[in-house]
Amino acid sequence: MATTLAERMNHFSGSPTSALIATVAELKRQGKNIISLNVGEPDFGTPDYIKVAGIKAIAENFTKYTPGNGILELRQEIVKKLKEDNGVEYALNEVTTAVGAKQAIASSLMVIAGPGDEVLLPIPCWVSYTEMIRLAGAEPVFVPVRSDNYELDMDAIEKAITPKTKAIVICTPNNPTGAVYSEKDLRRLAELAVEHDFFIVADEIYEKLVYDGAKHFSVASISREVRDRTITVNGFSKAYAMTGWRIGYAAARPDVIKGIMAVQSQTTSATSAISQKAAAAALQGPQYDLHDMVAEFKKRKDYVVGRLNAIPGITCPNVKGAFYVYPDVGPYLGKHVGERTIETAVDLCQYLLDEALISTVPGEAYNVPGKIRISYSNSMENLKEALDRMEKALSALE
Ligand SMILES: Cc1ncc(COP(=O)(O)O)c(C=O)c1O
Structure with missing residues (x-):
C-alpha cells in the first residue's frame, strides 16, 4: 500500500476553475472549437510600456x-x-x-x-x-x-x-x-x-x-x-x-x-x-491602455447582459464591475434532452460544453448552485457566437 498523504488533504481540494482551464485546453488541442467563457483574466495583452520595463530589467541583470x-x-x-x-x-x-x-x-x-x-x-x-x-x-x-x-x-x-x-x-x-x-x-x-x-x-x-x-x-x-x-x-x-x-x-x-x-x-x-x-x-506609466480596456469591457457587458436576459427563463442582474456575470439558470434545472437530465448547474455547464462547445463555470464552484458564471473576457465576435450557441442548446431542453 502506498504511503498515505497528510490528513489535511482529506479536506482540501484544488481550484475547480484551474481544473476547467486544463480541460478546455485539452479539448482545444483535440481540435474542438470551444469558446471560453470561463476565463479569469483579461483577453488583452500586457501594455507595451510595461513589457519594455520587464525586458529592460532582464537586459540589466535585474534578475x-x-x-x-x-x-x-x-x-x-x-x-x-x-x-x-x-x-x-x-x-x-x-x-x-x-x-x-x-x-x-x-x-x-x-x-x-x-x-x-x-x-x-x-x-x-x-x-x-x-x-x-x-x-x-x-x-x-x-x-x-x-x-x-x-x-x-x-x-x-x-x-x-x-x-x-x-x-x-x-x-x-x-x-x-x-x-x-x-x-x-x-x-x-x-x-x-x-x-x-x-x-x-x-x-x-x-x-x-x-x-x-x-x-x-x-x-x-x-x-x-x-x-x-x-x-x-x-x-x-x-x-x-x-x-x-x-x-x-x-x-x-x-x-x-x-x-x-x-x-x-x-x-x-x-x-x-x-x-x-x-x-x-x-x-x-500612462493609463490609457486601461481606459481602452474598460471601454471595451463595458460594451461587452451590456451586450452579454442584454442577450442573457432575452433567453427565456434566464435572469441576469446588470452588475457594474469585473468581467463576469452570474445569471440564474434555475428554470433549466430538472429539464431533459434525450436521455440526458440536467439536475444541477454542474450538469448544465457540462451540457453547454458538450453540445454548444462553450465553457462556463457552475455556481457550485462559488458555493451558490443554480447559477453559472460567464466571463465576457472574449472578443465581441466570440461572445455573439457563444450566446447564439447557448440560446440554441438551451432551447433544446424540455
Ligand atoms: C477575486 C480574485 N482575487 C484574487 C485573484 C488572484 O489574482 P492574482 O493573479 O494577482 O494572484 C483573482 C484571480 O482570478 C480573483 O478573481
Whole structure:
C-alpha cells in the first residue's frame, strides 16, 4: 500500500476553475472549437510600456533575489497609488508585494486566523478563499449575498457574527458576480468590524474594472481604526493584464505586514525581480491602455447582459464591475434532452460544453448552485457566437 498523504488533504481540494482551464485546453488541442467563457483574466495583452520595463530589467541583470517585501521603488509607487486612488495613507513598512494577490490573501489569512476562529465569507465567492481559510486552520462561515443584485446582505452578516469571528473576506468588484459593493454597506461593515473587533480582508483586484458610473470604494479609507483592521489586497493581473507576471500586494498595519513577510520569507521569498520592475512601470506609466480596456469591457457587458436576459427563463442582474456575470439558470434545472437530465448547474455547464462547445463555470464552484458564471473576457465576435450557441442548446431542453 502506498504511503498515505497528510490528513489535511482529506479536506482540501484544488481550484475547480484551474481544473476547467486544463480541460478546455485539452479539448482545444483535440481540435474542438470551444469558446471560453470561463476565463479569469483579461483577453488583452500586457501594455507595451510595461513589457519594455520587464525586458529592460532582464537586459540589466535585474534578475536576482530582492527584499522579501519588494523593491523600494515599487513599494513607493504602491504607497502613492493607495493614497491617490484609494484615499488611504500607508507607510512603506505597511506594504508588501507578493506572488500575486492570491498569495497576499493566503498569507494574510495565515497571519490573522487559525484554529478556533471563524472567517465570514459572503457567497458566492471566489473559489480560493474557502480553501485558504481552511488551510490556515480556521472555519469559513458562508453568508449569502442578496439574490436580486448580489450586494452584501448586511443583516445576514450581522447575524452571522459570533465571539469567534476573526475576519471577513470581501471582494469588490466581485468575482464571480460582478457586483460593486456600495459605500453605504461598506461603512456599515466597517462599523461592525470595529464593534466586534474583527479584520476585513478587502480584495480589490478588480477595482479598476467598473462601468456605468459605478465607483469603487476602499473600506480602509473610512478611518484610522477601520484601516488598522483592514488588509487591503490588490495586484496587477486584472488592471494591467499581467496575470502571468505573478505580482500583487497587501497593505495593512505593520504587525500584519511583518507576519505576511514572515510567511512569505519561509515559503516563496519575494516575487520575481523582473515583475517588480514591470509593476513599478505599470503604476508610473500612462493609463490609457486601461481606459481602452474598460471601454471595451463595458460594451461587452451590456451586450452579454442584454442577450442573457432575452433567453427565456434566464435572469441576469446588470452588475457594474469585473468581467463576469452570474445569471440564474434555475428554470433549466430538472429539464431533459434525450436521455440526458440536467439536475444541477454542474450538469448544465457540462451540457453547454458538450453540445454548444462553450465553457462556463457552475455556481457550485462559488458555493451558490443554480447559477453559472460567464466571463465576457472574449472578443465581441466570440461572445455573439457563444450566446447564439447557448440560446440554441438551451432551447433544446424540455
Ligand atoms: C477575486 C480574485 N482575487 C484574487 C485573484 C488572484 O489574482 P492574482 O493573479 O494577482 O494572484 C483573482 C484571480 O482570478 C480573483 O478573481
